[in-house]
Amino acid sequence: MMEKLFETLKLAFITLKANRMRSLLTMLGVIIGVTSVILLISIGSGLKVYITSQLESIGSNILYIMPGEFDPGGEGGGIQGAGMAASRLTIAQGKQLKQRSTSIKRVMAYTENSATVSYKGKSKITQAAGVSYEYPDIRDEYPEIGNFFTLSQQEAAKKVVILGKSVAEKLFDESDPVGKKVTISENRFTVLGVLGPQGSIGSVDTDNQIFIPVTTALSTFDMENIHGFWLQANDQDSIEQAKIEAEKIMLRTLDDDDFSVIDTESLLSVVSQILGALTVALSGIAAISLIVGGIGIMNIMLVSITERTKEIGLRKALGATPKIILTQFLIESIVLSVGGGLTGITIGVLGTLLINQFFPAVITFWSILLAFFVSVMIGVIFGVVPAGKAAKLNPIQALRYE
Amino acid sequence: MKILQLSNVSKTYGTDSHSVTVLKKINLEIKKGDFIALMGPSGSGKSTLMHIAGCLDVPTSGKVIFENKDVSKLSEGELAQIRNKKIGFVFQSFNLIPRTTALDNVQLPLIYAGVDIEERQERSKKALELLGLKERITHFPNQLSGGEQQRTAIARALVNKPSIILADEPTGNLDSKTGKEIIKVFKKLNRDGNTIVLVTHDEKIAQIAKKIIKIYDGEIV
Numbered sequence: 001m002m003e004k005l006f007e008t009l010k011l012a013f014i015t016l017k018a019n020r021m022r023s024l025l026t027m028l029g030v031i032i033g034v035t036s037v038i039l040l041i042s043i044g045s046g047l048k049v050y051i052t053s054q055l056e057s058i059g060s061n062i063l064y065i066m067p068g069e070f071d072p073g074g075e076g077g078g079i080q081g082a083g084m085a086a087s088r089l090t091i092a093q094g095k096q097l098k099q100r101s102t103s104i105k106r107v108m109a110y111t112e113n114s115a116t117v118s119y120k121g122k123s124k125i126t127q128a129a130g131v132s133y134e135y136p137d138i139r140d141e142y143p144e145i146g147n148f149f150t151l152s153q154q155e156a157a158k159k160v161v162i163l164g165k166s167v168a169e170k171l172f173d174e175s176d177p178v179g180k181k182v183t184i185s186e187n188r189f190t191v192l193g194v195l196g197p198q199g200s201i202g203s204v205d206t207d208n209q210i211f212i213p214v215t216t217a218l219s220t221f222d223m224e225n226i227h228g229f230w231l232q233a234n235d236q237d238s239i240e241q242a243k244i245e246a247e248k249i250m251l252r253t254l255d256d257d258d259f260s261v262i263d264t265e266s267l268l269s270v271v272s273q274i275l276g277a278l279t280v281a282l283s284g285i286a287a288i289s290l291i292v293g294g295i296g297i298m299n300i301m302l303v304s305i306t307e308r309t310k311e312i313g314l315r316k317a318l319g320a321t322p323k324i325i326l327t328q329f330l331i332e333s334i335v336l337s338v339g340g341g342l343t344g345i346t347i348g349v350l351g352t353l354l355i356n357q358f359f360p361a362v363i364t365f366w367s368i369l370l371a372f373f374v375s376v377m378i379g380v381i382f383g384v385v386p387a388g389k390a391a392k393l394n395p396i397q398a399l400r401y402e
Numbered sequence: 403m404k405i406l407q408l409s410n411v412s413k414t415y416g417t418d419s420h421s422v423t424v425l426k427k428i429n430l431e432i433k434k435g436d437f438i439a440l441m442g443p444s445g446s447g448k449s450t451l452m453h454i455a456g457c458l459d460v461p462t463s464g465k466v467i468f469e470n471k472d473v474s475k476l477s478e479g480e481l482a483q484i485r486n487k488k489i490g491f492v493f494q495s496f497n498l499i500p501r502t503t504a505l506d507n508v509q510l511p512l513i514y515a516g517v518d519i520e521e522r523q524e525r526s527k528k529a530l531e532l533l534g535l536k537e538r539i540t541h542f543p544n545q546l547s548g549g550e551q552q553r554t555a556i557a558r559a560l561v562n563k564p565s566i567i568l569a570d571e572p573t574g575n576l577d578s579k580t581g582k583e584i585i586k587v588f589k590k591l592n593r594d595g596n597t598i599v600l601v602t603h604d605e606k607i608a609q610i611a612k613k614i615i616k617i618y619d620g621e622i623v
Contacts (some may be wrong), residue, residue: 319486319514
């Protein structure tokens with residue numbers, strides 16, 4: 001049995017090698033399909049791993065309050081609405097949160113705006129974060145040079161700024177920026193310090209940020225409402241209580257669809273939900289090319305069987321049963337599709353390693369297994385019709401075929 | 403010893419209203435050691451007769467007894483096994499598989515018979531040697547002359563020790579000199595005890611056989 005299978009495999013290789021160009025072109029459809037499915041799954045998984053690790057590094061005793069409704073796993077399908085609704089959150093609510101709760105240690109109101117920061121003719125477009133003086137303690141990130149702003153500077157809405165590493169490098173090169181005046185949205189700000197390097201998310205530069213007091217941010221960017229709160233619970237065990245307390249306090253001034261209190265875990269579940277759906281959808285589109293590849297295989301098998309009609313007749317005359325002929329051509333189409341599949345897997349893995357230089361991408365074992373299994377199935381599904389046709393050929397007519 | 407017996411064998415093609423009867427109640431007996439030449443003009447039904455005798459086809463009515471076994475009602479798979487073990491075919495156009503060597507071509511029936519690789523190669527080499535092709539074992543069909551190709555095909559027909567060799571116009575694609583050589587080969591094989599049925603329309607070739615059967619319009623005359 002094994003020997004017979006080996007014989008059939010050998011025969012398939014000889015036949016496919018004899019038509020090298022044709023075999024290669026036939027495989028191309030499967031190669032492209034498998035490669036793109038593997039790459040897309042790798043990118044999806046890489047992104048998921050990256051975002052998960054980022055969120056986990058924030059710490060599990062952190063809660064967020066966002067404007068709008070946030071309903072992970074609910075019928076609305078995740079974060080729809082949250083963050084997109086017009087914010088009704090204010091700094092005053094933050095003060096209430098701090099005063100009226102027992103389990104919340106720190107409250108930080110924040111805003112996010114895009115801004116151009118310039119110094120002596122050099123400028124950089126950057127993310128201006130309005131935060132509170134407690135930002136370094138909550139994120140566990142402290143200035144490398146100089147200091148963060150203080151509570152009193154925050155309350156007085158002073159025009160002070162802490163620069164991200166790459167902003168400082170762009171504007172000041174090697175020189176010390178502390179005490180210098182930079183221009184942000186036509187306002188002059190005094191540089192208090194520079195944050196240490198955070199590293200980058202693939203090609204996204206996380207050091208391209210500046211931090212100003214949230215009070216200053218409201219007046220500078222002419223806003224009435226903040227974009228959200230970061231809450232830090234006393235410890236990990238009090239996170240549930242902190243959530244309940246925060247909701248209760250917020251309801252004093254707002255309706256329950258004006259805000260949502262979210263913990264890291266539900267944020268994670270939403271992120272993986274979205275990325276998962278996106279990966280499946282994109283891979284599904286890529287999988288269409290696999291079907292096209294399968295049709296290509298079927299087409300070439302039909303051509304090949306017509307070309308070899310006489311040979312099939314001869315094999316039957318010499319004692320090949322219909323089952324043997326069926327197996328022979330089925331194996332030929334499986335060799336084509338699996339050959340394409342393995343090539344696609346190789347290119348996909350190499351491509352993932354390459355992409356990983358610029359963007360988080362992770363090779364997952366199950367995607368390789370899936371690709372292999374799918375390519376075997378393509379060989380079977382699209383090979384069975386031509387092979388069945390060959391098996392059914394009448395030996396006399398086949399022998400007479402010219 | 404009787405190898406093949408056809409009794410009242412008829413073959414009709416087509417539907418009832420447009421049917422063509424190619425063979426009409428043929429009775430034929432082939433014994434071990436026979437060398438029969440089957441003659442007839444084209445359209446006489448000699449090819450159909452050979453197909454039925456070679457278990458490539460089954461009759462519409464009548465019985466085909468092959469070595470005491472009724473093969474007229476067997477399935478395609480069962481017929482394939484009889485062809486594999488009992489019948490050796492030689493064709494006018496040699497029908498060698500172009501991408502494989504002479505040795506691999508000769509081995510083919512043994513692969514389908516499930517013979518293991520060592521025995522297979524040994525027997526195939528012997529068959530090629532017997533036909534004077536010892537030096538041609540690893541050659542591909544397109545590297546062989548017409549005569550050599552037909553001898554390879556004969557080696558393939560012999561390799562599984564069939565009860566009967568059916569040759570359909572084996573010299574039809576060869577020049578007369580090479581054709582004579584091939585006929586000599588058949589004569590020798592018959593002397594060695596092989597049973598041979600030769601389909602031909604060449605009177606001279608037919609004379610070499612021990613017995614001539616003429617078929618005309620679906621009937622033996």
